[in-house]
Amino acid sequence: MTRLNIKSLLANVEKPARYVGNEINSVVKSITDDTIRFAWCFPDLYEIGMSHLGSLIMYHLLNEQDNIFCERCYTPAADMEEAMKHEGMPLFTLETKTPVKEFDMIGFTLQYELSYTNILHMLTLANIPLLKKDRTKKDPLVIFGGPCAYNPEPLADIADLVIIGEAEEVMLEVLDCYKKHRSDKDIFLEKAAAIQGVYVPSFYEFDYKEDGCIEAIVPINEKTPLIIKKRIIKNLDESYFPEKPLIPFLNVVHDRATIELFRGCIRGCRFCQAGIIYRPVREKKPETLAKTAKNIIANTGYEELSLTSLSTSDYSALKVLTEDLTNSFAQNRVGLSLPSLRLDNTTMDILKEVQKVRKSGLTFAPEAGTQRLRDVINKGITEEDLLLAVKNAYEAGWNQVKLYFMIGLPTETMVDVEGIFDLVVRLEHEVYHKRDKQHTHPLKIGVSVSNFVPKPFTPFQWVPQNSMSEFRAKHRFLKEKFRTKKSIQFNYHDADTSILEGVFARGDRRLSPVLLKAYEKGCKFDGWAEHFKMDKWKEAFHECGVDMDFYTLRERHENEVFPWEHIDVQVTRQFLFREYERALLEKTTPHCLAQCSACGYQQTGAGGLCP
């Protein structure tokens, strides 16, 4: 076993603490012949990777097991990469500084499509062949998981194995299987493919039609399952959650303790992939959460605890839980943060209690500028709701409000785009200009506009994305409008990256060579505006003979075979199409608690899980 001495690299790089490991609550185990060594690779900088809750859970879960040692690795920044290359040093893990190539398995979490080139980059720095077919028995197995893994096809040529669904249980089964078949990779993959939630891309072949669409997805032998069904944790309340989590030394993006209130979301916003793939809603008990929270604070000393979920105000025991935690933490000045809120009156009252002191900013996500378009996307929020929420927030002492919108949503016209401006202006007028004299503090409104990217497993998986010129025209229009309102800070997301994201989100395995080509041309850290090179990407597509527009601009036929057709998220395609049709009719669908819309979950035999 090799342990690299990285001292000489650290003298001249920015933030060397990114690479030294040894953080409080990090795990170092002794290694024997029986130890399965797993390298948890996050394809972005340390500060991003250390903010990811899923990685934290998996790191500690794997390390709780005998005979498994999970170590971490992040993408080195450019200065470190150069220093490593200069000294001929390969990619190494933080815990023991072992070259990643010496591990049994390396796992990448796919959090966003624009991190794919960083996966190739890390494999390259590790001296591991990029393509599965080029790797030998000596190379580690390359495993993918995470939200983007629900359509892993663009990475099909790279992956050995993909985890579909929640990894907590299935990873342990996969590692168990590996323990038995460690000596033969092929047998291991064959056996692992039989585990629910495991997908081995090389066991499937794709047939294409003349028009480029998929004819069929064919398993290469009869032992391979036709459909890969996602894994979920049935009892979230009893599932593993680390109470002694790693504490980063550096100021990372989310530098606080986190507990997870529930998984899934009752809302059913039609653009939202998380709202479908994490179904059904599973809450944890408030007593469980309170106990976990108190232990985490005692074991970490964090000054802030975040209560996360996809829609925190929908947690049924939010009031009880926040009261309990606020009381226990008051003396030690541990603050609570509640992200992803819908600001109804009950939530506002809780928020006022929780944030008695620090009232910095609140974020609302109306997503669309007109009621018509909000109905199309099933964002059950009215202009009056929003007005009341902003007014309440301002009067309770908040002085910064951020508003999130999307452009390029299905059926959008310029009336809807202009609606964003009109809505914001009206909010400022009604709340701030017409305020009572007793309120003397300012109100800063920030508007952030992102570009809609249609995602697999959503009712909008059939729709075309806006073209570059459509996005740009809308940006110009809004920029011009907001230029006249100096009091409002207007931001928008670059169109280039949204289009590339759109290609990979609904892409198939014909994109693997494009990915390799783009990386060869120097593309990496694509999610970072300063590193993104659209010209290189266009060259790569062109040279591989792959048309970006095929993936983004095409309205898909109702019965088109999607690249993710063999992946089953246990929500039916019929439900998604029904929702798509209702969207076009501007009809809203009630949330799961109000009425079951028969998304398919109840019929899969997993019944009783839904709220």
Added chain:
Amino acid sequence: MMIRAKYTKKGDLVYLSHLDLVRLFERSFRRAGVPLAFTQGFNPHPIISFAAPLSVGISSEAEYFDVVLSELMTAEQFIFAMNKTLPEDIQILQAIQLDEKPTNGLMQEAALMVYSVAFSLEHPLQNGILTEAIDKLTNQSEVIIQKKGKEGSGKSNKRFGKRKRMKQVDILPYIHAFTLTKDEDIFVELLLEIKVFDQATIKPLLIFNKWIEMAGLSVVSDSVFIERKEILKVDKDQHYISILQSN
């Protein structure tokens, strides 16, 4: 009440920035169950002050902080509770209780920084050459180096923020002692004592680099290891004394 503590910063933890270190201590206090006092106001935070921020990459055997507690705790209890939860490269060596806040903050008290500088030469040198080189530097009437000014001393610019202007400084008034403590084959160690005037001082690496440049020494790159050995304050007779000693 207040605790004044002396601690180490070594090993991998030399790569923590000062802000990382402050955060680490704040969280360690909470883990250790140390009863912290907090500032009043909208954004309460613990009341901690540090003697002198250490440059990233420099090791230390003697760092200091003051922390205000809301309840009584003995120095022994404090050391025990903290060392149980601190990483092994940061450990409290000594602590004393201070009944009240001294008039000067800890930052103002630091008057002399004691460093050791260890390095390897490319080739062994004849005896006496290094001592001569030291004398050559200290016997000058002035030794000017370029140094980054304090933040905000330069023109502020909307797009690029505050720029640090380079300024010229004579290092000699800052040097209290510069001696050779080891000279064996290629392995050399220096003792460097640097004064602090009005919270301004010179980093040991700047003095070291100027010295090897003036003396034309070939030093193995990456071999330089600097460690802070002590921070001292002055008593009323202008003698340097321990920061833990009462005035």
